[in-house]
Amino acid sequence: MPTPLEQWVEETARLTRPKNIHWCDGSEEENQRLIEGMLDDGTLTALNQERYPNCYLHRSDPKDVARTEHLTFVCTREKEDAGPNNNWMAPAQAKEKVGGLFQGVMKDRTLYVVPYIMGPVTSPYSQVGVEITDSPYVAASMRIMTRMGRAALERLGSSENYVQGLHSLGDLSPDRRFIMHYPEDRAIWSIGSGYGGNALLGKKCFALRLGSYMAREEGWLAEHMLIIGIEEPSGRTTYIAAAFPSACGKTNLAMLIPPESQKGYKVWTVGDDIAWMHPGPDGRLWAINPEAGFFGVAPGTNSHTNPNVMATVTKNSIFTNVALTPDGTPYWEGLDGGPPAEAIDWQGKPWTPRSEGKAAHPNSRFTTPARQCPVMSSEWESPQGVPISAFLFGGRRAGLIPLVCQSFNWQHGVSLGTTMASETTAAATGKVGKIRRDPMAMLPFCGYNMGDYFGHWLNMGKKLADPPKIFRVNWFRTNQEGKFLWPGFGENLRALRWVIARVHGEAEARETEIGYLPHTNDIDTTGIDVSPAVLDELLSVDRPGWVNAAERQREFFQQFGDRLPRELWQENAALDKRLQA
Ligand code: GTP
Ligand code: SPV
Ligand code: MN
DSSP, rough: OOOHHHHHHHHHHHHOOOOOOEEEEEEOOOOHHHHHHHHHSEEEEEEEEETTTTTTOOOOOOOOOSOGGGGGGEOOSHHHHHOOTSSOOOOOHHHHHHHHHHHHTTSSEEEEEEEEEOOOTOTTEEEEEEEESHHHHHHHHHHHHHHESHHHHHHHHTOOOSSOOOOOTTTTTGGGOOOEEEGGGGGGEOOOOSHHHHHOOOIIIIIIIHHHHHHHHHHHHEEEEEEEEOTTSSSEEEEEEEEEOOTTSSHHTTOOOOTTTTOOEEEEEEESSEEEEEEEETSSSEEEOOEEEEEOOHHHHHSSTTTHHHHTTTSOHHHHHOOOTTSSSOOOOOOOOOOSSEOOOOSSOOOOOOOOOSSOTTOEEEEEEEGGGGTOOOTTTTOEEEEEEEEEEOOOOSSSOOEEOOSSSSHHHHHHHHTEEOOOOOOOSOOOSOEEOOOOGTTTOOOOOHHHHHHHHHHHHHHHHSOOOOEOOOOBBBBSSSSSOOOOGGGGGHHHHHHHHHHOOOOEOOOOOSSSSOOOGGGGTTSSSSOHHHHHHOOOOOOHHHHHHHHHHHHHHHHGGGSSSSHHHHHHHHHHHHHHO
């Protein structure tokens, strides 16, 4: 008797007609064979193997460099269940339309069966997925980003309890590109893109879109959050999870190195993009990182902003759409040492600092194993996860949002998350720098109606005897000249110290219309270029600005109709009332 997985592979092969079928075991030998094949056909270019052992460059199709949200659909039976936050197509219509594109698509290609586990191999919270793909780049990347191969097949056995992901590069045309989610069937179909968030189906498609759907049904949370442990000089470690939209600083915060002046502090990385969190028997929320690697933004990364990730990417990593120097090393804007005199740009063309375009694509990325990160937490593969004491919600906001602010309580904290907005970045196609609402940094990733999602968040607080305290942060305030007011990166620890002190009841705060704010002397600014006047500005409440923000919130809430929990209307009214007082 074939197992349910074997049956699905057979069915898929009948549909897609591959030349060969290869079941991935995740071994080193298999990986080398995949890489050799890709070096032969030009999918990969070897980097300088002395300085970057086992590292490769991949140049994608120039029209396939970021997530394409307008081609991403949630196909629930009822349109209302996908909500105004998702593109929707009826499942039958989607299967007909996209099924047609899969017909015979793997002719002359190998079909790779990629079994993987999201989460530590022995965690009860981990889940199995299987991705069928015709891209060896996807198979090799999944080996870095997940626990891929034999361990997953062993965990699955003959069960049918796995997420089915079908992926093909198709012809890479945006006109025939679709990323379809069927949350009710635990299935994903993706065609026409080889880009990370569209093609590595364990990540955003499973761990967030299907994950969030499953989490609501089962009473847990799947969030676009980094996870860190902050160790104080006393030895006490406090775990924090933080939601920032794409390309807004999760990977950087996840690997923060405390500056010289903050002696005795250490930050330990548990995860940099996704958190799966379950209520524990102690009434706290426990988080695992479902991933095994980092798919991080290259531009802006250097030994000042993120030395830990610089150390991580020196071996066993795949770089996508960065530039190549004559030495065979990767280059991107913002890398140490400035631009090389000449290079090959991300599209494979000769480049010099006088060239018009950028050397690396603004959304160029590295795929690198988490275990290579020098500050990985000893708990990062702990089966039960780590206990979360605080949530941070942050975004890229030039004005209004203070450096750090604590919510009055859980419900108010949820409202802070739901009213988040941020300037758009290169992580998705479309205009960059435009302010858009992005509740909990989940707008592109919530696999169901966000009104229901907000309700789920409110309920989770009621279920937890000891829920995380909720804070809003903003590292991106600028002055009139557009210069950042706050130094950011490692110096963000100065704001996190206040967060930790609040969590443990060890710091004062002033109660304002928008929440609890630190007194200016609660934030240590010794040794950084932040004047008392600037700190004052970073910690002030711009009343007219907030009156306007409350109005914008109402406009945003309106679209969810009666799916929006009334508690959020109450919070909005309460904010208004405090501002009018
Ligand atoms: P995704 O992988 O898309 O989810 O992004 P992310 O949230 O992990 O963002 P990442 O940490 O890669 O940062 C994206 C960009 O923001 C990089 O260019 C960073 O240099 C920049 N950045 C990160 N932290 C800070 C900060 O504290 N201040 C400033 N000014 N820039 C920052
Ligand atoms: C993001 O865009 O939030 C990312 C990169 O983390 S992707 O995996 O492409 O979604
Ligand atoms: Mn992300």
